[in-house]
Amino acid sequence: MIKVGIVGGTGYTGVELLRLLAQHPEVKIQAITSRTEAGMPVAEMFPSLRGRIDLKFTTPDEAKLNECDVVFFATPHGVAMAQAKELLANNVKILDLAADFRLKDVKEFAKWYGMEHGCPEILAEAVYGLAEINREEIKKARVVGLAGCYPTSVQLGLAPLLSPKSTGGKQLIDGTHIISDSKSGTSGAGRKAEIGTLMSEAGDNFKAYGVKGHRHLPEIVQGLKAIAGHDQIGLTFVP
Template sequence: MIKVGIVGGTGYTGVELLRLLAQHPEVQITAITSRTEAGLPVSDLFPSLRGRIDLKFSTPDDAKLTECDAVFFATPHGVAMAQAKELLAAGVKILDLAADFRLQDVKEFAQWYGLEHSCPEILAEAVYGLPEINREAIKKARVVGLAGCYPTSVQLGLAPLLSQKSTGGSQLIDGTHIISDSKSGTSGAGRKAEIGTLLSEASDNFKAYSVKGHRHLPEIVQGLKAIAGHDQIGLTFVPHLTPMVRGIHSTIYARLTEVGMSVDYQALYEHFYQDEPFVDVMPAGSHPETRSVRGSNGLRVAVHRPGNGDTLVILVVEDNLVKGASGQGVQCLNLMFGLPETTGLTQIAVSP
């Protein structure tokens, strides 16, 4: 059994990790930390886990994290990098759901997150946690910086158009003029008291935010450059808050090049993702809905070419707490420990 600890088990990604790992046949959860809830049984805070998790929250100092095989950080930015050296020295593998090990440029990290990176030498070896793109590197990793929710949807939506293995080196789209119009449910803001996510504020409402620049923008651009194998990427990314609890819907617009005008994009996407257990390329003409992936680790994508013109419209949906966060974390855990990638992640989406 893989002994797993969770640092920061009281937020939405933390409880989602608990839900998924409690059903994982090869995992034993040995520690769950929370300074504010130390001593409280997990099932008292999350009644949905009654009979499934028989642990109490403990402080990070009392939790025996160095005795784990792997530790998840479901914490604010900056926490994982503060504990990384000690855990790695003890042979513990790290999976961070925050941004500490996502951006490889420490200056860019400081600019967007307001923190100086405390362990750039560990950042240099960290692997970006997007299995469909970095599967082989994740298998060998000691540290995985898990992809963000928006970045997962945008990168997987565009990967077939940019990847050298699918394009043969051709530029199918103008990578300097990509637009992603992305929407998220309120759980993406975390489990905290904030005016903008109060029921009376978010319900029966729809709004854009962070149009000048969202902290996921550099992460997405970094990932798209790696997928494309060049730096000629320009992205306009506009996030929106929708009045739902779970879900990401990204509508992505890409302008075709002259070479790209003759490609069968439905076939391209189907071929690119044919062996991916968690990416479902929908039939031509489909419009995937967020409720079709709620509670599952699946991502659904549909590609459209309106009027057979020069613009592709890619529609991507995922559950921001599962494929956009904790489910993807479990997917990476499986890879790091040599397990089938789908282990513990075969839950069917909840409907309605």
């Protein structure tokens, strides 16, 4: 059995990860952390997991993550990179659902996420976690930076048109003038309370946001360049 720990189990990504892992025949969930909900049974917060998850939330200090085989981070940006060195030193593999290990350029990371990268040497070895594109590399990786929501949809949609493996080396589209007009539901903003995601604000409503720039833009461009095998990618991205 693969011993798994989850850091940050109370958000939407955390609970969806829990749901999937609870059904995996080769996974044993060792710990689920939450500083604010420590001591609460997981199924009390998420009744849909009754009968499948019998653990309680624990603090990160009590979780014994170093004894896991794999640790998932469903946390805000910056948390995984702060703990990566210690976990890797204990032969624990890391899968981060935030952006700590997505962008290879540390300057781009600092620009879009407003913080310096804490472990660029680990970032250098991290594999981008889009399984449909990097399946073999992910199998061998110690650190995986799982793809963002918009980057997943855009890259998988365009990969058959850009990848030389799919096109037989032919240029099917002009990759320098790509427009991605992307849509997301309010759950993509997470569980935190915000006026813009209230039902009375978002119901029967539709709006663009981040038009001046969105942090998923450099991630999408980086991925499309890797898929195409060249740097001639131009993207207008409006979420």
